[in-house]
Amino acid sequence: MRPTLTVIVDPADRWMSRAACIGQAPAYDETATPWEQRKARQLCLTSCPVLAECREWARRTKFTGTAAGETLLYGRRRGHPETAAS
Numbered sequence: 182m183r184p185t186l187t188v189i190v191d192p193a194d195r196w197m198s199r200a201a202c203i204g205q206a207p208a209y210d211e212t213a214t215p216w217e218q219r220k221a222r223q224l225c226l227t228s229c230p231v232l233a234e235c236r237e238w239a240r241r242t243k244f245t246g247t248a249a250g251e252t253l254l255y256g257r258r259r260g261h262p263e264t265a266a267s
């Protein structure tokens with residue numbers, strides 16, 4: 182099963198309980214509209230107290246969708262391979 186921000190399975194991921202996006206999972210899904218994704222990225226960058234933890238999680242789990250203010254494909258920024266996460 183693909184990890185999502187709505188399912189907390191690892192105690193190390195308890196930071197998710199402080200996420201600004203709680204209850205807004207559809208906007209962070211890869212199938213969200215461009216407008217929804219833009220609003221989701223804006224929420225990350227302006228209101229989330231766990232941005233750094235989320236960025237590390239997204240890279241570690243190879244998340245696809247919107248997380249940490251970025252649109253990701255398997256944990257890497259879409260369209261920016263030269264600045265992709267390693």
Ligand code: SF4
Nearest residue numbers: 200202225229235249
């Ligand atoms: S940085 Fe964005 S995706 Fe990550 S927990 Fe915060 S609001 Fe959610």
